[in-house]
Amino acid sequence: MSDARRLLRADGYDAIVVGAGHNGLVAAAYLARAGRSVLVLERRDVLGGAAVSEAVWPGWTVSTASYVCSLLHPRIVSELRLASYGYEAYRKDPASFTPLPDGRSLVLSRDAAENAREIGAFSRRDVAGFAAFEREAERLGSVLFEAFEAAAPDTPRIDDAARAAFDGSAAALVERYVETPVLQATLATDGLIGTYAGPRDAGTGYVLAHHYAGRALGVQGAWGFVRGGMGSISRALALAARIAGCSFQTSATVTRILVRDGRAYGVALDDGTEFEAPLVISNADPHTTFSLLATSDVPAGTRAKLAGWKSDGCSLKLNLALGELPDFEARPGRDTAAPHHRATVHVAPSLDYLQTAHDDARTLGASRAPMLECFMQTPTDPSLAPPGKHLLSIFAQYFPYERADGAWNDRKREDAANLIVATLARYAPNLPNAIEARQILAPPDLEERFGLYRGHIFHGELLPGQILGDRFPARTEIDGLLLCGSGASPGGCVSGLPGLHAANAAMAGAATIGSN
Numbered sequence: 001m002s003d004a005r006r007l008l009r010a011d012g013y014d015a016i017v018v019g020a021g022h023n024g025l026v027a028a029a030y031l032a033r034a035g036r037s038v039l040v041l042e043r044r045d046v047l048g049g050a051a052v053s054e055a056v057w058p059g060w061t062v063s064t065a066s067y068v069c070s071l072l073h074p075r076i077v078s079e080l081r082l083a084s085y086g087y088e089a090y091r092k093d094p095a096s097f098t099p100l101p102d103g104r105s106l107v108l109s110r111d112a113a114e115n116a117r118e119i120g121a122f123s124r125r126d127v128a129g130f131a132a133f134e135r136e137a138e139r140l141g142s143v144l145f146e147a148f149e150a151a152a153p154d155t156p157r158i159d160d161a162a163r164a165a166f167d168g169s170a171a172a173l174v175e176r177y178v179e180t181p182v183l184q185a186t187l188a189t190d191g192l193i194g195t196y197a198g199p200r201d202a203g204t205g206y207v208l209a210h211h212y213a214g215r216a217l218g219v220q221g222a223w224g225f226v227r228g229g230m231g232s233i234s235r236a237l238a239l240a241a242r243i244a245g246c247s248f249q250t251s252a253t254v255t256r257i258l259v260r261d262g263r264a265y266g267v268a269l270d271d272g273t274e275f276e277a278p279l280v281i282s283n284a285d286p287h288t289t290f291s292l293l294a295t296s297d298v299p300a301g302t303r304a305k306l307a308g309w310k311s312d313g314c315s316l317k318l319n320l321a322l323g324e325l326p327d328f329e330a331r332p333g334r335d336t337a338a339p340h341h342r343a344t345v346h347v348a349p350s351l352d353y354l355q356t357a358h359d360d361a362r363t364l365g366a367s368r369a370p371m372l373e374c375f376m377q378t379p380t381d382p383s384l385a386p387p388g389k390h391l392l393s394i395f396a397q398y399f400p401y402e403r404a405d406g407a408w409n410d411r412k413r414e415d416a417a418n419l420i421v422a423t424l425a426r427y428a429p430n431l432p433n434a435i436e437a438r439q440i441l442a443p444p445d446l447e448e449r450f451g452l453y454r455g456h457i458f459h460g461e462l463l464p465g466q467i468l469g470d471r472f473p474a475r476t477e478i479d480g481l482l483l484c485g486s487g488a489s490p491g492g493c494v495s496g497l498p499g500l501h502a503a504n505a506a507m508a509g510a511a512t513i514g515s516n
């Protein structure tokens with residue numbers, strides 16, 4: 001870099017936040033509210049990271065990455081007054097709709113009597129079994145909700161039964177309570193989201209519980225939509241931070257975290273600009289963060305943890321602009337939105353189907369018959385699409401970053417999208433002709449667009465060895481460098497908690513903030 005391009009900025013910032021994902025925004029907002037001067041540097045031209053609403057096509061507002069909300073911590077919502085800055089979440093109801101190839105289907109909602117009717121059509125025994133499963137899942141979620149409040153979740157506080165459930169498989173958890181294949185599979189999908197493991201694999205019990213750990217909708221484990229898409233969360237957070245005095249720079253890629261004598265003291269951008277501050281807080285995932293340091297500045301303990309860090313993305317997001325509603329053979333109708341159109345539509349007929357989807361990807365490169373989770377927010381928020389049109393987001397597995405059949409290319413992207421559409425079209429035959437535009441985000445695209453290392457949606461697997469006390473702590477082994485992204489405790493999803501814990505760690509080390 002020429003000296004002319006090198007511009008050293010020592011503007012008196014107390015902290016620099018690398019990345020404006022929602023967690024970076026939470027950290028920045030809390031620090032700014034506490035009177036610190038904070039600069040946020042974001043490589044993209046939009047704020048929010050994977051919690052973002054983007055105009056992918058004119059007239060359409062797409063939650064391009066995350067699409068539903070549950071874990072956003074109520075404390076963050078109230079302390080940062082997010083509702084006054086436009087944040088509004090509403091419950092998804094029904095919760096799920098799972099059509100079957102034989103024309104039957106299962107809808108689960110918050111209406112216990114309806115659930116009894118729906119489940120009873122498959123198995124009388126499962127009516128009580130489902131209620132017992134829900135109680136146990138909510139209990140496990142509640143254990144995590146409490147544990148997540150601690151900066152480094154205190155595993156001894158987690159009871160033995162919960163620990164055993166976390167270590168076990170999602171299949172074991174659901175099979176203990178219910179016997180109907182479609183019900184088992186629908187419930188087990190929470191244990192597989194973003195995770196390169198099948199329902200019978202150890203540790204997926206934790207992933208399931210993690211998806212019950214939220215109270216954003218006021219009910220343990222309930223999920224909902226955010227009005228205006230997930231970007232409304234990030235917009236509200238950015239507003240809270242801005243009003244508290246925080247500065248932002250977008251299209252600003254940090255290429256180096258500057259370290260001297262084992263202490264971080266600033267960052268350098270790709271254009272050569274350097275900013276100094278006594279505290280650098282990274283919202284990037286752990287691999288990306290530590291790749292911004294000279295290898296010799298990364299302590300051996302951190303290097304060892306990174307070497308074992310599992311972070312291979314396996315999820316593909318397909319966003320579809322539809323000219324009409326999908327017309328499901330199991331519940332016909334496309335003229336007006338029916339309850340099942342508001343639900344998560346699962347393609348998950350049985351645990352064996354899901355396990356095979358995973359196993360195929362390991363050996364063949366991708367699932368032959370994928371697991372799908374499909375969401376339509378437009379029936380409850382028509383502002384997201386032109387009048388009469390609908391947005392369908394499909395989260396599909398398993399399409400791993402590293403394919404056994406060779407690297408991703410345009411042909412493989414198109415093949416994956418075509419397979420996903422054909423898979424859903426088995427249940428809603430009008431789908432292919434309803435598609436007006438599509439956006440395919442395979443793991444390498446998630447990496448390129450959102451900066452997610454190897455396309456992992458949670459900055460690293462949420463499996464034992466990488467959860468609770470084994471996640472990266474906010475405090476790194478390098479003085480003045482904190483982590484505030486989903487790779488840090490307590491992990492992925494739109495919770496804001498890694499950002500909150502990093503802000504607390506920064507304030508606990510207040511002696512160092514603003515000391516130069």
Ligand SMILES: Cc1cc2nc3c(=O)[nH]c(=O)nc-3n(C[C@H](O)[C@H](O)[C@H](O)COP(=O)(O)OP(=O)(O)OC[C@H]3O[C@@H](n4cnc5c(N)ncnc54)[C@H](O)[C@@H]3O)c2cc1C
Pocket residue numbers: 018019020021022023024041042043044048049050051064065066067068069070071252253254255283284285288315317446450451452456457458459484485486487491492493494495498
């Ligand atoms: C396709 C997909 C679907 C998902 N669905 C859901 C869902 O429905 N609900 C849910 O709760 N969670 C979901 N998740 C997970 C959730 O979105 C993430 O765990 C969470 O948003 C991550 O937030 P974060 O702030 O920790 O990091 P990110 O959102 O990853 O933010 C990191 C930011 O740092 C920036 N950055 C990286 N490197 C640099 C650099 N060198 N210089 C400057 N900036 C940099 C990035 O551009 C990015 O903006 C999904 C994720 C994906 C990808």
